[in-house]
Structure formats: C-alpha cells, structure tokens
Amino acid sequence: xxxxxxxxxxxxxxxxxxxxxxxxxxxxxxxxxxxxxxxxxxxxxxxxxxxxxxxxxxxxxxxxxxxxxxxxxxxxxxxxxxxxxxxxxxxxxxxxxxxxxxxxxxxxxxxxxxxxxxxxxxxxxxxxxxxxxxxxxxxxxxxxxxxxxxxxx
Numbered sequence: 001x002x003x004x005x006x007x008x009x010x011x012x013x014x015x016x017x018x019x020x021x022x023x024x025x026x027x028x029x030x031x032x033x034x035x036x037x038x039x040x041x042x043x044x045x046x047x048x049x050x051x052x053x054x055x056x057x058x059x060x061x062x063x064x065x066x067x068x069x070x071x072x073x074x075x076x077x078x079x080x081x082x083x084x085x086x087x088x089x090x091x092x093x094x095x096x097x098x099x100x101x102x103x104x105x106x107x108x109x110x111x112x113x114x115x116x117x118x119x120x121x122x123x124x125x126x127x128x129x130x131x132x133x134x135x136x137x138x139x140x141x142x143x144x145x146x147x148x149x150x151x152x153x
Contacts, residue, residue, distance in 0.1 A: 004077050010030055010080065012079070020097065025043075028043075028046075037072055039072075045066060059094060061099055064100075066102070069107055075104075079103075121144065
C-alpha cells in the first residue's frame with residue numbers, strides 16, 4: 001500500500017497537549033478534519049493504547065497512533081503532529097514523545113503494511129528531531145518525502 005500523502009492540511013506543528021491522550025486526539029482530529037475518518041476514530045486510537053500499552057511509541061520521541069480499520073474510516077489517511085511540550089506515553093525507552101503520526105486505513109492488510117512501511121521511514125535517527133524542529137508544514141512534508149526517497153520506505 002502506498003502511504004497516504006501528507007498535505008499542509010494534515011500537518012499540525014506546535015500543538016498543545018496535556019498528556020498522551022490529548023496528543024493522540026490531536027492527531028486523530030487532523031484525520032477527522034481531512035475527511036479520512038469520522039469523529040469517533042480519535043477515541044478509538046486512544047483506546048488501542050489504553051488496551052495494549054505504549055507499543056505505538058516506535059522510536060525515541062515518536063508515536064504512531066492508529067486504530068484498526070472500522071466503519072468510521074472513510075479513506076486511508078495520515079497526519080503529522082508536533083507538540084509544544086513532549087508527553088510521556090509510558091514507554092520504557094522512547095519517551096517523551098514530541099512527534100505523533102496518526103494513521104487510518106480501510107483494510108486489515110493496509111493496516112499492517114501501512115504501519116510497517118511508515119515505521120521504516122523513521123530508520124533515520126535524525127528524522128524525529130528534524131520534524132520536531134520544523135516550523136512550517138512544507139518543511140515537515142519535505143523531510144518525510146526525503147526519508148521515503150532514500151528508500152527508507
């Protein structure tokens with residue numbers, strides 16, 4: 001599955017979040033605003049972490065928030081959120097998180113391959129800090145596109 005494209009509308013930089021639940025909801029709200037998902041999806045993203053733990057924190061400073069495909073997913077979608085202040089998800093090694101990627105997919109196969117492909121884009125240890133420092137959505141998009149062009153995905 002090719003990754004959904006980030007656009008300036010699906011990137012939110014410097015978002016405020018009191019805790020990991022807020023951070024995940026911001027990423028989900030961007031997906032709602034993009035039309036990819038319905039309003040219940042951000043809460044499902046939170047419930048996945050409540051049930052299964054902080055496994056979504058896949059690299060230092062990075063969480064890949066998602067939920068399984070469901071009737072509230074209209075189309076594959078991707079969001080990128082950086083946080084004003086990092087938050088703890090409870091991960092032993094990769095907290096605190098300052099970049100949250102939200103993902104929504106329409107099929108179970110896309111769920112597995114999409115998350116794996118996206119995770120591979122973050123093999124470059126400099127990518128998360130660079131995203132966290134981005135001040136313009138276009139810069140963040142360029143960083144992700146460069147990571148994929150290098151064959152990370």
